[in-house]
Amino acid sequence: MPTRVHEFAWPDRVVVGTIGLPGARTFYLQVRAGTQIVSIALEKQQSALLAEKIDEILDQLITVEGNPFSVPTSTPIELVDNDQLEPVQEQFRTGAMSLGWDPTTAQVVIEAHPITDADADDNDEFLDEVRADESEMLLVRMPVGTARAFSKRTREIVGAGRPACPLCGYPIDADGHICTLPEV
DSSP, X not given: OOOEEEEESSOSEEEEEEESOTTSOEEXXXXXXXXXXXXXXXXXXXXXXXXXXXXXXXXXXXXXXXXOSOOOSSOOGGGOOOOOXXXXXXXXXXXXXXXXXXXXXXXXXXXXXXXXXXXXXXXXXXXHHHHHHHTEEEEEEEEHHHHHHHHHHHHXXXXXXXXXXXXXXXXXXXXXXXXXXXXX
């Protein structure tokens, strides 16, 4: 079965957003070009790492001697996107991701592939479903300004979760928190 590639070369919008309350949020990478919208689920840690690595790529490009690319050091105000996600129809749950730089188009490139680990269950129906999911991927190319805005928004979304306990560092739930550290 050929791989179905959801490709966005110059997306109108590319954001990470969430559905749900802190502590029970589902993170989505959502991309739109015209009327085509693709939403893929990902983990909070994947979102945070993606934003961090995009900033690293952009910051490295700024330091390259003779760099022909105009890489912004902060988010251009016209690219700030604080809108909610558009209606979400999850395409797949993200497993492996890769991140790169395409100097020919001056774009950051994200590839996302679905989870493929079958959890060692011999259920043929489940394995067939996993194999079907393997034949999809998301490929997003975004210019440097959009990438900087994407990274900023993603860091804000990740940071908007539950506050951390000052004693143990674990998240504090809305209904309280019992710290398991022994008293000193």
